[in-house]
Amino acid sequence: MPNIKSAIKRVKVADRNRQRNRTWRTSVRTVRTEVAGVLSQGGKDADCQKAINQAYKIIDMAVSKGVLHKNAAARRKSRMAKLVNTLSQKKPKKKK
Numbered sequence: 001m002p003n004i005k006s007a008i009k010r011v012k013v014a015d016r017n018r019q020r021n022r023t024w025r026t027s028v029r030t031v032r033t034e035v036a037g038v039l040s041q042g043g044k045d046a047d048c049q050k051a052i053n054q055a056y057k058i059i060d061m062a063v064s065k066g067v068l069h070k071n072a073a074a075r076r077k078s079r080m081a082k083l084v085n086t087l088s089q090k091k092p093k094k095k096k
Contacts, residue, residue, distance in 0.1 A: 024067040028076070031055035035080055039087050048084050055080060 002008050031054055038051045056077055062068045068076075 020065075021067045024062045024065055027058050028062050028068065031058045032076070032080065035084070039084065045088060048088065052080055052084055 002011060031051075035048075035051045035055050038047050043051075059068065059073045059077055063070050063073045
């Protein structure tokens with residue numbers, strides 16, 4: 001534990017920021033698993049689109065808060081979109 005007053009304050013601020021960043025990081029992970037869950041259940045295109053839009057929103061908010069770097073966010077969004085596109089193409093077409 002630091003003895004200098006400014007160092008004590010920096011420890012408190014760092015802990016507060018760590019807790020705030022942790023919340024955003026876990027919500028980013030959660031939306032990623034929700035998108036994967038919708039895809040694994042074979043959800044409709046509307047459900048997939050709704051889930052991915054929510055994920056994009058959370059990821060973009062994490063970037064604006066400074067939790068994620070913008071390139072890291074772009075990479076995560078790109079991977080999610082790629083996954084959605086490949087799985088939606090693999091769905092068998094219904095015969096009429």
